[in-house]
Amino acid sequence: MRDRNTDLRIIRTKESIRDALVELIDEKSFEAITVKDITTRAKINRGTFYAHYQDKFDLMxxxxxxxxxxxxxxxxxxxxxxxxxxxxxxxxxxxxxxxxxxxxxxxxxxxxxxxxxxxxxxxxxxxxxxxxxxxxxxxxxxxxxxxxxxxxxxxxxxxxxxxxxxxxxxxxxxxxxxxxxxxxxxxxxxxxxxxxxxxxxxxxx
Amino acid sequence: MRDRNTDLRIIRTKESIRDALVELIDEKSFEAITVKDITTRAKINRGTFYAHYQDKFDLMxxxxxxxxxxxxxxxxxxxxxxxxxxxxxxxxxxxxxxxxxxxxxxxxxxxxxxxxxxxxxxxxxxxxxxxxxxxxxxxxxxxxxxxxxxxxxxxxxxxxxxxxxxxxxxxxxxxxxxxxxxxxxxxxxxxxxxxxxxxxxxxxx
DNA sequence: TATAATAATGAACAACCTGTCGTTCATTAT
DNA sequence: ATAATGAACGACAGGTTGTTCATTATTATA
The missing domain is CATH 1.10.357 (Tetracycline Repressor; domain 2)
Structure with a gap:
């Protein structure tokens, strides 16, 4: 039985996504941020983002x-x-x-x-x-x-x-x-x- | 010399663009609105929009x-x-x-x-x-x-x-x-x- | 009213973003 | 050691953006 909350890969990915979001809001407005911006900054594949969140609104x-x-x-x-x-x-x-x-x-x-x-x-x-x-x-x-x-x-x-x-x-x-x-x-x-x-x-x- | 501010075509176009904007903000958030949404609602060509405003932010x-x-x-x-x-x-x-x-x-x-x-x-x-x-x-x-x-x-x-x-x-x-x-x-x-x-x-x- | 000026249109374009695939590969349990 | 799980990846089709250009419609004015 695997726990989604303890898989280190998931924790690492989610953390870098959220850190990237905060960084990007400082730079441009939330509405101007694209999913691509977030994943590029977080250094993950864009598909990985959609495995965790529906879109940037879901993340927020x-x-x-x-x-x-x-x-x-x-x-x-x-x-x-x-x-x-x-x-x-x-x-x-x-x-x-x-x-x-x-x-x-x-x-x-x-x-x-x-x-x-x-x-x-x-x-x-x-x-x-x-x-x-x-x-x-x-x-x-x-x-x-x-x-x-x-x-x-x-x-x-x-x-x-x-x-x-x-x-x-x-x-x-x-x-x-x-x-x-x-x-x-x-x-x-x-x-x-x-x-x-x-x-x-x-x-x- | 013609005046951009009194040409009836321009006045009509600008008014319908701004009316469309207000209508659309009631329906979805400003960030979710596309230029295409605005021009479709305003019943004008998309190219015409760009003749008056740089983008939706410029309009706003x-x-x-x-x-x-x-x-x-x-x-x-x-x-x-x-x-x-x-x-x-x-x-x-x-x-x-x-x-x-x-x-x-x-x-x-x-x-x-x-x-x-x-x-x-x-x-x-x-x-x-x-x-x-x-x-x-x-x-x-x-x-x-x-x-x-x-x-x-x-x-x-x-x-x-x-x-x-x-x-x-x-x-x-x-x-x-x-x-x-x-x-x-x-x-x-x-x-x-x-x-x-x-x-x-x-x-x- | 006729005419010159110009605003609006429709179509096409490259570039970009989106959301969704099937595939690959690392991790974990047996 | 090996099979199962599922996270991460690369690639795809569909839609939006901003621009350009020839054509059409509308307007202001002489």
Whole structure:
């Protein structure tokens, strides 16, 4: 019985394919990349690529799914603690630790994340990431953090606002070389989301 | 001497090319669209397309540039008034009118904007739009709205936060059928940016 | 309205990319 | 040692790209 996941040839091939993808996204946009580009860079036969992936989109989706799964795990493991702490403490104190964990994970996977979230990356991933953020943090019906009746604006716009803003900051952090620590980034995001960006800009109070 | 901009044949051809582009982005992603797709849909010869544009990217860029130019005009015409009013009034009152104008323009060009900002659209346009937003609203050195010394967070992250958040809300508005009026959308964005998204969510105070 | 100007067409082209074959060869189990 | 497995390879047909050119249709203008 052979295991597709332990065959060294497969592991080597898949790794070089994914490394080539990240390298190429830095050089040209994802849409401009051809399967031939990838296989040439990865030094494998083009037919071998099709033995593992349907096309470049399948490759991209599988890379993205791995990332989403990991982030989902981080969120699910720490969300119960957040929910109970939320009763007594301020939103700052409760959401801060989870934000730090996410930034630490992004830091670890920064090569791929920078490529896929960058200006030459994959737009559909951002859409999926926004949906994911909203569902994991605020979508759990029983213990939802946000109640519809408390909203001052329609929920869908609040969701878009927060998710897009956070992804935007993550993009900037990755793109400018990750000079701030995960802790510092979590503080920056908290400041803007809790007090509002205009307050953080010194335009208020 | 004949004018390329008034020849009815050219106007007709260009219009049908751009209409075809918007239609096709609704159906498949921009990267999946071929020049052949566009010319078939526009009912013109493929050679004619190359007489007007270098390739599909050239077409997209030229469409985007027109939009950016118009938005730039709106911003430049109204910015002086905003600056003077800003000394005495609150940020709400001063930035509100300009936001309404922008939403009215987006409403007018909603077909193209929905396509290009949507999940199948063009990622590089979003990047350009963020840069544009920041430069027009906060980048004018002499009378900058935001002073570096007042910031509670690094300026680059503040810029990314606000720009991404606003574009995210615009995307949601376009994607969900533009049910709210431009005035209502301006109010929603102001509420979240001035009091903060957490306050707007009923999570604070 | 007649005419000169020129935009659009259809066809052909080489070059390239795609997805899918059957074949070869290294690895592994017996 | 050897047979079975399946990963990697080379080659194929079909489609797209960007270009060119002679021909046709449409437009602006005198």
């Amino acid at each position: 989706t599988k890379c993205e799914d791995e990332i989403m799964l990991e982030m989902s795990k981080i969120a699910k493991q720490n969300f119960p603690g957040v929910l109970t702490a939320f009763e007594t403490n301020s939103p700052t104190a409760t959401l801060f630790p989870i934000a730090v964990l996410i930034f630490e994970y992004l830091n670890e996977k920064s090569g791929f994340m920078k490529a896929v979230l960058g200006p030459k990356g994959d737009l559909s991933f951002q859409t999926r990431l926004k949906d994911f953020m909203w569902k994991t943090l605020f979508g759990n019906d029983p213990g939802a953090l946000i109640k519809e009746q408390n909203l001052l604006v329609p929920g869908q716009y609040l969701a878009s606002y927060i998710a897009s803003a956070h992804i935007g900051v993550i993009q900037k952090w990755l793109d400018s070389g990750r000079k701030e620590s995960p802790q510092e980034m979590a503080r920056i995001l908290s400041t803007m989301s809790i007090n509002g960006p205009f307050f953080a800009a010194g335009l208020k109070k | 860029t030229k469409c985007e540039d027109e939009i950016m130019l118009e938005m730039s005009k709106i911003a430049k015409q109204n910015f002086p008034g905003v600056l003077t009013a800003f000394e005495t009034n609150s940020p709400t009152a001063t930035l509100f009118p300009i936001a309404v104008l922008i939403f009215e323009y987006l409403n007018e060009k909603s077909g193209f904007m929905k396509a290009v900002l949507g999940p199948k659209g063009d990622l590089s346009f979003q990047t350009r739009l963020k840069d544009f937003m920041w430069k027009t609203l906060f980048g004018n050195d002499p009378g900058a709205l935001i002073k570096e010394q007042n910031l509670l967070v690094p300026g680059q992250y503040l810029a990314s936060y606000i720009a991404s958040a606003h574009i995210g809300v615009i995307q949601k508005w376009l994607d969900s059928g533009r049910k709210e009026s431009p005035q209502e959308m301006a109010r929603i964005l102001s509420t979240m940016s001035i009091n903060g998204p957490f306050f707007a969510a009923g999570l604070k105070k």
